[in-house]
Structures are given as structure tokens and as C-alpha cells.
Amino acid sequence: MIIYGSRASHLKSIHSNTAICLGCSTKGSVTFGVYSRYAHVFWIPLFPIGRIGFSECQYCKHTLRVKEMPAELAREYNQLKSETRTPIWQFIGLGLILVFLSWIALMTNVDRKKERAYVAQPQVGDVYYIKTENNHYSTLKVMDVSQDSVHVLPNEYTTNKKSGVHKINKMENYGQFNYGFSKDDLRIAYHDGTIYTINRK
Numbered sequence: 001m002i003i004y005g006s007r008a009s010h011l012k013s014i015h016s017n018t019a020i021c022l023g024c025s026t027k028g029s030v031t032f033g034v035y036s037r038y039a040h041v042f043w044i045p046l047f048p049i050g051r052i053g054f055s056e057c058q059y060c061k062h063t064l065r066v067k068e069m070p071a072e073l074a075r076e077y078n079q080l081k082s083e084t085r086t087p088i089w090q091f092i093g094l095g096l097i098l099v100f101l102s103w104i105a106l107m108t109n110v111d112r113k114k115e116r117a118y119v120a121q122p123q124v125g126d127v128y129y130i131k132t133e134n135n136h137y138s139t140l141k142v143m144d145v146s147q148d149s150v151h152v153l154p155n156e157y158t159t160n161k162k163s164g165v166h167k168i169n170k171m172e173n174y175g176q177f178n179y180g181f182s183k184d185d186l187r188i189a190y191h192d193g194t195i196y197t198i199n200r201k
């Protein structure tokens, strides 16, 4: 269960000496308050949503929301609101998400870099994760590498789910007959995505 919603945190309040209460007509009894609303997930603030505000008479407790305020009160409220800033902690969730996404991007980049090196210098034991012609997934295991070609043992199984490929990558699933292709073809297959991941132990 994901617990999420929005909350408000108090930013600033001010007592007005000039505002007149609509409820009891007392002058100088009104206090304005500004709050910042923010979305949260599991009580971690995600990002701010906007401001809400009230006016309250300290004398008769008459309260007004911003859109109920007459022009003079709204002006005082807006003045106060313009003096407030959204606290930085309300962006924590968004910041964490950005850090996480950058980390994924960085790791992906590191993996791609490694794989490009594996393509340039194939080794016996490398496993190529491939997309088959009918959009299934399977693997090839490198058995031999020569000056300009690579010999692989094809997996006899395929799967229609990318996430299931590692399950069929077992030694007993590989056949007996290997075949070869040039290192140029290996490069092409990697760059066009036919080989989409390379594993090296």
C-alpha cells in the first residue's frame, strides 16, 4: 500500500493593524496566515503544490479563505504571500527521484561502456543476450575467439519475455553445434540492438 496525499506547512503569519473584520467589524483584529501545500509519499515531501491562506479575527474567530476575502483583505494577504518562499525541504522527494534517475543513467552508461569493450575484445565465456527474428529473446555463449571471428553456441530455448532470459541461460540449454561470425558482424549486431546485453563473468 502506498500512502500518499498532500499536507500543508505554515510559512508565515502577520497581524494587520488596518484590516477590518467582516464578522464583527473590529479594526486591527485580523491575522493572516500563509501555508505551503506539498505532495507526499510515505510522509516524504515530494514537491510543493501551491499556497493556501486564511485570515482570522482574533476577536470573533471569523475566518476567510483567500477567495472569500474582499479586495482590501486579499491585497494584504497577497502582500504577505509575496514575502514568503517555498522551503527547500518540500523538494526532497523530487530531488531523490532525480538523484535516482541520474544514478540509473550513470550505471547504464558504465554498462554500455563495458559492453563496447567486450565487443571490441570478445572472450570465451561471454554471453550475448539477443533478440530473435520473431521478437523472442535468447542467448549465445562464446566458445572460441580467433583473429577476426567469434564462435558461439546458441541457446536452444527462447523466451517471449525479456525479463525471463536469465532463467534460460543454463549450460544444459546450449546445443552442441556452434557457429561463427565475423567480429564486424558482432559489432553491427551490437549496434543495431540484435545483441542488447553482454555478460562477462
Ligand SMILES: [Zn+2]
Residues within 6 Å of the ligand: 021, 022, 023, 024, 025, 026, 029, 057, 058, 059, 060, 061, 062
Ligand atoms: Zn471579528
